[in-house]
Amino acid sequence: xxxxxxxxxxxxxxxxxxxxxxxxxxxxxxxxxxxxxxxxxxxxxxxxxxxxxxxxxxxxxxxxxxxxxxxxxxxxxxxxxxxxxxxxxxxxxxxxxxxxxxxxxxxxxxxxxxxxxxxxxxxxxxxxxxxxxxxxxxxxxxxxxxxxxxxxxxxxxxxxxxxxxxxxxxxxxxxxxxxxxxxxxxxxxxxxxxxxxxxxxxxxxxxxxxxxxxxxxxxxxxxxxxxxxxxxxxxxxxxxxxxxxxxxxxxxxxxxxxxxxxxxxxxxxxxxxxxxxxxxxxxxxxxxxxxxxxxxxxxxxxx
Numbered sequence: 556x557x558x559x560x561x562x563x564x565x566x567x568x569x570x571x572x573x574x575x576x577x578x579x580x581x582x583x584x585x586x587x588x589x590x591x592x593x594x595x596x597x598x599x600x601x602x603x604x605x606x607x608x609x610x611x612x613x614x615x616x617x618x619x620x621x622x623x624x625x626x627x628x629x630x631x632x633x634x635x636x637x638x639x640x641x642x643x644x645x646x647x648x649x650x651x652x653x654x655x656x657x658x659x660x661x662x663x664x665x666x667x668x669x670x671x672x673x674x675x676x677x678x679x680x681x682x683x684x685x686x687x688x689x690x691x692x693x694x695x696x697x698x699x700x701x702x703x704x705x706x707x708x709x710x711x712x713x714x715x716x717x718x719x720x721x722x723x724x725x726x727x728x729x730x731x732x733x734x735x736x737x738x739x740x741x742x743x744x745x746x747x748x749x750x751x752x753x754x755x756x757x758x759x760x761x762x763x764x765x766x767x768x769x770x771x772x773x774x775x776x777x778x779x780x781x782x783x784x785x786x787x788x789x790x791x792x793x794x795x796x797x798x799x800x801x802x803x804x805x806x807x808x809x810x811x812x813x814x815x816x817x818x819x820x821x822x823x824x825x826x827x828x829x830x831x832x833x834x835x836x837x838x839x840x841x842x843x844x845x846x847x848x849x850x851x852x853x854x855x856x857x858x
Contacts, residue, residue, distance in 0.1 A: 561598070562599065563632075563635065565596070565598055565599035566632060568581070568585065568587075568596065569596060569599055569624070569625070569628060570625065570632060574701070574703060577610075578592050596608075603624070605618075605620050607620065607621035633702050636651070637835055651684070651839055652684040653684070653685045653686070653705055653839040653840065654686045654704045654705050655669075655685065655686070655688070655706055655707070656689075656690060656699065656704045656707030656708070656709070656829075657669065657688070657695075657708055657709065658690070658691070658692055658695070658708070658782075658826075659689050659691075659781045659782055659783055660786075660802050663801050663802050664726065664799065665801070666724060666801075668847065668854070673687075673843075675846040675850065676842060676846045679842060680839075680842055683839060691780040691781060692710050692711075692712045693712050693760075693780075695709050696711075696712055696718065696829060699830065699831060700715050700717060700718055700831070702831065705839060706828055706829060706830045706840055706843070706844070707829045708723055708826055708827070709829070710761060710824055710825065710826060711825070711829075712761050717831060718830065718831060719830050719831070719832045720829055721830075722825055722826070724825075724826055725823050725824065725825050725826070726799050726801075726823070726825075726826060727799070727821055727822070728797040728798060728799050728800065728821065728822040728823075728824060729797065729798070729803070729821050730751075730797055730815040730816045730821075731789055731796060731797070731806075731812045731813065731814055731815060732789060732794075732813060732815055733790045734790075734792065734812065735790075735792025735793075736754070736792040736793070738795065739792075741815075744814075744817050745815060745816060745820055751773070751795065751815070752771065752773050752774060753774065754774065755775070755776025755794050755795070756774060756775055756776055756795050756796055757778070757785050757795070757796035758775055758777075758778055759779060759780070759797075760778050760779065761780070762824065763775075763778065766796075766797050766822065776788075776794050782798060786798060786802070789812065790812070797822055828844065
């Protein structure tokens with residue numbers, strides 16, 4: 556079977572459907588309708604001569620042959636992307652789509668120069684496209700490992716083989732409660748541990764060990780995967796919890812939150828740039844990282 560352009564497109568669609576666990580997620584990711592996705596998949600199955608997946612009321616599930624095709628499709632599409640990047644490098648033009656992953660609620664951190672780096676990157680590479688994916692740290696590492704993202708920036712969770720981690724910056728988190736919480740009028744700027752452990756705490760699924768290490772025998776009231784979810788629970792007045800200081804600043808200024816931390820009860824979360832370990836050049840990723848490093852270097856010299 557010789558691959559035609561339509562086959563490459565169909566493999567890309569098939570990969571997206573599998574990556575997102577069905578048609579709904581792939582529809583949003585690719586920006587095409589479910590009927591169009593279904594048509595691409597049907598034509599691919601007709602070309603191959605066998606069924607790739609079961610879909611229906613019981614949900615979406617790969618067949619054994621489908622799992623093999625999915626793995627091979629990943630290798631083929633990665634090679635095609637690498638080839639296209641190499642051609643762009645030869646033309647001395649950076650083109651194609653750069654896919655970046657970020658954790659949620661970093662936009663309020665002025666020490667996090669991603670928007671500035673994006674602007675500089677697109678000025679240098681006006682033919683390039685850029686996609687920013689916001690997700691939880693666990694998923695970001697997986698997406699980089701699966702070659703669905705060129706790079707991600709966030710806390711290190713798994714230390715996966717085949718990935719490279721470069722520390723980017725350190726973010727400070729403090730303990731907060733909402734205006735409706737019983738501790739809000741408490742006179743002590745940092746209530747004692749015996750008092751704090753009597754109040755339900757919201758913890759992050761990926762940072763619980765660090766948070767619970769500061770408050771011994773804490774009463775866990777909820778576990779979340781995003782800062783926005785934690786903020787909602789803290790603002791409810793039913794939970795205490797850690798938030799990045801830059802993120803909580805807006806509610807401190809309006810009187811909707813107060814800090815329960817002094818200099819001792821704070822977390823310092825290290826963020827890293829996460830990329831695949833590869834000897835092959837990736838012009839899109841490399842150009843963006845050059846812009847990011849240049850901005851950080853400039854800020855250090857100006858400080």
